Amino acid sequence: MIQRLSSSAALLALCFTLAACGDKPATEAAPQETVDPSIVVADEAMLARVKVASVAMEPFSDVLRVAGRIDFDRQRMARIGASVTGRVTDITTTLGATVKPGDVLARLHSTELGSAQLAYLKAKAQSELQQNARERARLLFAADVIGKAELQRRENEYAVAAAELRAAYDQLSVLGMSASAIARMGKSGEISSFSPVVSTLHGSVVEFKVSPGQVVQPADALFTVADLSRVWAVAEVPEQQADLVAEGQTVDIEVPALGNRRIKGELIYVGQVVNPSTRTVLVRTSIDNADGRLKPAMLATMLIVSRPTEQLVIPASAVVRFENEDLVYVEIEPGRFRATQVQTGGTYNGKRVVVSGLKAGDRVAVEGAFHLNNQRTGVDPE
Numbered sequence: 001m002i003q004r005l006s007s008s009a010a011l012l013a014l015c016f017t018l019a020a021c022g023d024k025p026a027t028e029a030a031p032q033e034t035v036d037p038s039i040v041v042a043d044e045a046m047l048a049r050v051k052v053a054s055v056a057m058e059p060f061s062d063v064l065r066v067a068g069r070i071d072f073d074r075q076r077m078a079r080i081g082a083s084v085t086g087r088v089t090d091i092t093t094t095l096g097a098t099v100k101p102g103d104v105l106a107r108l109h110s111t112e113l114g115s116a117q118l119a120y121l122k123a124k125a126q127s128e129l130q131q132n133a134r135e136r137a138r139l140l141f142a143a144d145v146i147g148k149a150e151l152q153r154r155e156n157e158y159a160v161a162a163a164e165l166r167a168a169y170d171q172l173s174v175l176g177m178s179a180s181a182i183a184r185m186g187k188s189g190e191i192s193s194f195s196p197v198v199s200t201l202h203g204s205v206v207e208f209k210v211s212p213g214q215v216v217q218p219a220d221a222l223f224t225v226a227d228l229s230r231v232w233a234v235a236e237v238p239e240q241q242a243d244l245v246a247e248g249q250t251v252d253i254e255v256p257a258l259g260n261r262r263i264k265g266e267l268i269y270v271g272q273v274v275n276p277s278t279r280t281v282l283v284r285t286s287i288d289n290a291d292g293r294l295k296p297a298m299l300a301t302m303l304i305v306s307r308p309t310e311q312l313v314i315p316a317s318a319v320v321r322f323e324n325e326d327l328v329y330v331e332i333e334p335g336r337f338r339a340t341q342v343q344t345g346g347t348y349n350g351k352r353v354v355v356s357g358l359k360a361g362d363r364v365a366v367e368g369a370f371h372l373n374n375q376r377t378g379v380d381p382e
Helices: 002-022 111-142 148-174 179-188 239-244 369-377
Strands: 039-041 051-054 056-060 063-072 077-081 086-091 104-109 194-198 203-208 221-226 230-238 250-255 261-270 280-288 299-305 309-315 320-322 325-333 336-341 343-348 351-356 363-367
Touching (some): 056 351, 063 280, 077 194, 086 111, 104 221, 111 148, 148 179, 230 239, 239 280, 320 369, 325 369, 363 369
Antiparallel strands (some): 039 336, 077 221, 203 221, 230 280, 250 261, 261 280, 309 351, 320 325, 325 363, 343 351
């Protein structure tokens, strides 16, 4: 009897076990596939808005931004001084005045000039005397009154007097007297120890360092006259970038004092030496300044289009800025794109240099990248 109960209990336990097993599903659910958040699958409507192109090496001109300033055009500028040592008696111009060649800027009283004029008059009189003596000697020699030796002596004396006259004339020219002024003095015999300081250039008086009563010398620069209808913009290019600039390259000049108005130009000079103190190379361009708004010493910024070099570039439209990263969408197969972080460099004419993240031959979305990024991030493009 006990054995029958035990068998029945075992059979009942087996039935409960089988019933419990019957509650489980026949097969386990398959694990879900992991989704790559950087992958975008574009449908036909999206593909119609996307254009794909290969990344390639191309000649690229970077834009160098260097600090500079406005300066005088040194070829349209003159520093004017006295031609003789003397004392300033009066000044006949003012700062900012417009002058032309020959205009008197100041007058000096010079004893040196008076002495040189006196020497010229003496040399002129002596030359005329010796010339007359030579002519008389020639007549007497022709009449066989004097010998040839006497004639040669008279001719030599005249040659010496003529040489002294030329030297005195040259001295007056050095001291600033014109040929017409010397001729007038030679005829009148009047000495004037007053010497004018005259302009040699058409322009504006931008500086003078003289006052009445001052004793000046030929080495002193008394006035600065400049033609400001054209000015220079000059800048210092770091020596590491000096190989990227050359004469003739396009330049944009920004002048903060004029509201950063951009002025077009081109480089007319690139220095041949490096400044050892600043490790820079001087460059400059010439700018039209007919309206006179540009003032020497104004601060300026030069934007220089550098010499083209072969670099890996992509259209700027291919780059999407997202969460402080630059992304491009690389086509991994038709209709599938991967968001790829890139590091970019300079930008010019709608192109950007790729520093890292891509290689030549990669196919990227050059148009429609913004829409791909919106689809990836779940942002409504509208």
